[in-house]
Amino acid sequence: MIYRYIYIISLFIVTLIIMVNTCISLAGENANDVSNELLSELQDGYEFRVSVLLYATMNEPADSTQNPDNDFLKLNDYSEILELRPDFKLSFRDFFFSIKPRAELSFEQFRTGTQKGEKNHDNEIFINEYLFQYQATDKWFLSFGREFLQWGPSFLFSPSNPFFLDNGKSRPNQEGDGKEFAKVLWIPDINWACSIIVNTGNGRSSDAGFNKTYALKTDYSGDSAYASIIFSHQEGDNHIERIGLFSGFTATDAMILYGEASFKKGSDVLYPVADNSPLNYSMNSVEQDDHSIYSSFLLGGTYTFESGSSMTFEYLYNQMGYNDKEASDYYKLRKNAHDAYNIQSPIAGLSRQTLGQRYDNGLMFLRQNYFMLQYIKDDVFDIFDITLRWTQCIDDKSAQLVSLVDFFAGDNTRLFAQGILNTGGHESAFGSILDYQAMIGIEYVF
Amino acid sequence: MFKQNLKTGDNMKYIIIMLLFSIVIISGLNISYAETIKTPDEILKIADLSRGSGTGLEWTIKIKSIEGGKKQKNTLKLKASNFNSLAEFLAPAKVKGRKLLMRDRNMWFVKPGLSKPVPISPRQKLLGGASNGDIASTNYAGDYNITNFSEDGNFNNQPCFIFDLKANSKKITYDKIRYWISKDKLIGVKAEFFTISGKLFKTATFEYNNKIKLNNESRLFVSKMIITNAVFKNDITTMHYSKIKIKKIPNSTFNINLLMQ
Numbered sequence: 001m002i003y004r005y006i007y008i009i010s011l012f013i014v015t016l017i018i019m020v021n022t023c024i025s026l027a028g029e030n031a032n033d034v035s036n037e038l039l040s041e042l043q044d045g046y047e048f049r050v051s052v053l054l055y056a057t058m059n060e061p062a063d064s065t066q067n068p069d070n071d072f073l074k075l076n077d078y079s080e081i082l083e084l085r086p087d088f089k090l091s092f093r094d095f096f097f098s099i100k101p102r103a104e105l106s107f108e109q110f111r112t113g114t115q116k117g118e119k120n121h122d123n124e125i126f127i128n129e130y131l132f133q134y135q136a137t138d139k140w141f142l143s144f145g146r147e148f149l150q151w152g153p154s155f156l157f158s159p160s161n162p163f164f165l166d167n168g169k170s171r172p173n174q175e176g177d178g179k180e181f182a183k184v185l186w187i188p189d190i191n192w193a194c195s196i197i198v199n200t201g202n203g204r205s206s207d208a209g210f211n212k213t214y215a216l217k218t219d220y221s222g223d224s225a226y227a228s229i230i231f232s233h234q235e236g237d238n239h240i241e242r243i244g245l246f247s248g249f250t251a252t253d254a255m256i257l258y259g260e261a262s263f264k265k266g267s268d269v270l271y272p273v274a275d276n277s278p279l280n281y282s283m284n285s286v287e288q289d290d291h292s293i294y295s296s297f298l299l300g301g302t303y304t305f306e307s308g309s310s311m312t313f314e315y316l317y318n319q320m321g322y323n324d325k326e327a328s329d330y331y332k333l334r335k336n337a338h339d340a341y342n343i344q345s346p347i348a349g350l351s352r353q354t355l356g357q358r359y360d361n362g363l364m365f366l367r368q369n370y371f372m373l374q375y376i377k378d379d380v381f382d383i384f385d386i387t388l389r390w391t392q393c394i395d396d397k398s399a400q401l402v403s404l405v406d407f408f409a410g411d412n413t414r415l416f417a418q419g420i421l422n423t424g425g426h427e428s429a430f431g432s433i434l435d436y437q438a439m440i441g442i443e444y445v446f
Numbered sequence: 447m448f449k450q451n452l453k454t455g456d457n458m459k460y461i462i463i464m465l466l467f468s469i470v471i472i473s474g475l476n477i478s479y480a481e482t483i484k485t486p487d488e489i490l491k492i493a494d495l496s497r498g499s500g501t502g503l504e505w506t507i508k509i510k511s512i513e514g515g516k517k518q519k520n521t522l523k524l525k526a527s528n529f530n531s532l533a534e535f536l537a538p539a540k541v542k543g544r545k546l547l548m549r550d551r552n553m554w555f556v557k558p559g560l561s562k563p564v565p566i567s568p569r570q571k572l573l574g575g576a577s578n579g580d581i582a583s584t585n586y587a588g589d590y591n592i593t594n595f596s597e598d599g600n601f602n603n604q605p606c607f608i609f610d611l612k613a614n615s616k617k618i619t620y621d622k623i624r625y626w627i628s629k630d631k632l633i634g635v636k637a638e639f640f641t642i643s644g645k646l647f648k649t650a651t652f653e654y655n656n657k658i659k660l661n662n663e664s665r666l667f668v669s670k671m672i673i674t675n676a677v678f679k680n681d682i683t684t685m686h687y688s689k690i691k692i693k694k695i696p697n698s699t700f701n702i703n704l705l706m707q
Contacts, residue, residue: 049543049558087543087558089707098707131707138696141704150562151702158562168561176561185704190530190697219703224551226702250551254569304569382516411538445539 045091053083055173055416055441061112062435064426065331065338070113072341073433076120078109085175096133098145102126102175128204129178141185146203148176151217151228152246153258156314156372156391157364159296160244160260162213162232163199165364172387172404173416173441177204193219211236225249241265254304261297269320269362272329279340281333283361294319309377321368327396330366331427366429369394383408391430398424398431414443486595489607490587490625492632496654497584497668502527502695506536507581511683513675523689524581530700533581547705556705563705576683580650580671584634586611586625589618597629601636605629633666646676658690 061067061075084103090096103125110118131145150167152158158167168176180201187193195217202210215232230244242265248258270283300314322330374389387404400422407415418439422430502525509520521537535544543558553570554563590611599606606626613621622640627633631654639648656667668687675681698704 049539051558096707133707135698138698141698147706148561150706152562153565172559175559185701187698187701187703190700193701193703195703219701221549221552221702226549226552248552248565250553250567252567254567256565256567258565302565302567304567306569308570310567310570379516408540411540414540445542 042090042092045089047089048086050084050086050446052444053085053173053441054081055439056080057437057439059437060435062422062426062431062433064432065334066426066432068338068341070110070115074110074113074115075434076108077111079106081106094135096131096135098129098131099127100129102128126204128175139187141183141187143183143185144181146178146180146201148178149181149197150176152260153248153256154246154260154298154300154314155312155374155389156300156316156370157296157298157318158246158260159262159298159316159318160228160230160246162215162230162234162240162242162244162262163197164205170402173418173439173443177206179203179205191221195219209236224251240268251301255301257301259297259299261295264294264296264320265291267294267320271322271326272333274329279333279336281329281336283333285362296320307377308379309375312372312374312376314372314374316365316370316372318363318365318368318370321363321365321395323368324395327367334427365393367393367395393424393429396424396428398422398428400430412445414445416441416443486592486607486609487587489627489632490592490609493625493627493634494584494587495660496633496666497652498526498692502693504689504691504693504695505687506689508686508688509576509581509683510685511576511681513681513683514678515680522581525695525699526581527695527700528585530695531581532699532705545705547700547702549700549702554702554705563702576673576685580619580673580683580685586623586634590614590623599626601626601628604635606635631666633668648676649674656687656690658692660692 057079059075059077059079061070061073061077063069067073067075082105085100087098087100089098103123105121105123107119107121109120110116127146129146129148131143131147133141133143133145135141148168149163150158150161152160152167154167155169158164161167163179163181164176166176168174179199180203182198182200183195185193185195197215197217199213199215211234213232213234215230217228217230219228220226225248227247228245232240232242232244234240242262244260244262246258246260248256250256268285270285272281273284274280275282296316296318298314298316300312302310302312304310370391370393372389372391374387376385376387378385380386385404385406385408387402389402389404390399391402392399400420403417403419405417409415416439418437420434420437422434422436424431426432504523504525506521506523509518509522511518519538520535520541523534523536525532529548529550531546531548533546533548535541535546541557545556547554547556547563551568553566553568555566555570556563586609591614592609593612594608594610596608599608606628609623609625609627611623611625620639621642622644624638624640625634626636628635633654634652636652637650638646639650641647650671650673652668653670654666655669657664658667659665667690670687671685673683673685
């Protein structure tokens, strides 16, 4: 059965590659003099890259009140995933087209919790990203597609981006899920650009409750500095309006400094509120009708040493995150929900709902103050790239250590290992979901 | 007989006049040619034409580098205009799809799998021993002031002009350059690159086996640059330039909004 899936997925990708390449080759053979030029143009504009990834992950789910006996989040203990990631691009005159179909085969195994002993497998074929772009003039570009649209210089979090909470930096070997965007880009000169961006669909994103978002983004790039401002409006009950900003500066040959910020009217984040409900607290977006301005800002810098290695520092202030009182109430509510989780009564349903709200409370970072220190050293012994990232929650002293190692075996093969270690206990910003995670994998590209 | 003598005398006169006239014309031509190239600025400008001259340029570069015994090979397609360039890595497979965008001193790097461009500092080396200034087109006449000029140079048995150049802006890759330009071909054949403190840190030699059409004239164009580290003599970077197109590169090429495509 499993071999059948591998066979089908491989066949799909190989067929796709062969079809596209054969079409171009056949066209070449049958081309007459008139179409030779056209064909040469097509061949020049066509590119593809295929990556085959196989990786295994081991998780140690945290025994926390967020995930009673791992029954709520159902995190697997072991998983193996085979991914085929071909990227196709065609640039022809004023048109550009790209597509990133994906095929994924996954196995998972549970050794703890209520699913102990279970083994599952799944397969999926999907299009993660695609883009149609028309260049109307040298200065105007119109496009529609499914993209994981990211910008800004920061690693930890991109507060200036109204479309995605996660910027994908914490999962370097996994791809972000694309959403649908329509865009108009105007580049009046070398220093300036202006774009209108409409998020028209949720694409492959699992974000709940999609609402259309409109953004106007203006970018400036000068001799040693750049800056952007993004005004956005999200439809829906809350009508979220926000201003995003980011800027960077090449201070010296070795040092870059940068910042990102957002200012948002009102908040759609869920906060714990004491009430007379069976769990004594509820999760409510109490700030919804509040017209106060909530801000997030991030300041960072990277220094590159003579050896080529680099050190990055980032500080994040997240005003919408929980303060000490809110965090204390949050953990109390979670404890109450946890205790009621397995009771055979309607409270259990409420408990599950509450844990769901707690897990998806609209916050990328639970608390208000964080810093990150990242060290990158490439070409260690000529074959290793190493990244070490330490993220500290200043408010509750919990931390996350991420280590990434890439080993290049020849021109086409990369072996990689990734480790995540969370500290600070199970009632902390980093310790609620996983104690640790280890991943090893191999990638072959052609 | 007299007539014939007279005729012979006329012919002689005619020949002498023509000879003198030709000498004057040739001398005049020589003088005007020498005048056009006599100015060091002019010589530098002409030499720049064979290395891109700061105008829009698209070319493919094969870089082979040996640094500290480590061998590296990259092939990249480069689009450059003034202080902006976009390098797209074509080979080997492990670097295929990587891009390096340089907008003046702002630099971004992307590679497949990255969710967004990463800002990097100019110090970050991604091209072996080659610097931004080596892969982009050359505009020494515009970017440097001539601090010294000599006509007594020689390189590989060819007489050369020698220029001492000082960068006229902080954003130029090299602060000081000593540059050898062949007197015969008016092409740069050797360069020495110095740090701000005046220390020699790189030497480069150039070959010109490419030809391009510029203003309807065929012109020699740089085909190879060999850079040798002044301290670690075994650190050598060789760049082969091919598929050269001199053309206007649109501003959108250097716009970060289009970099992830």
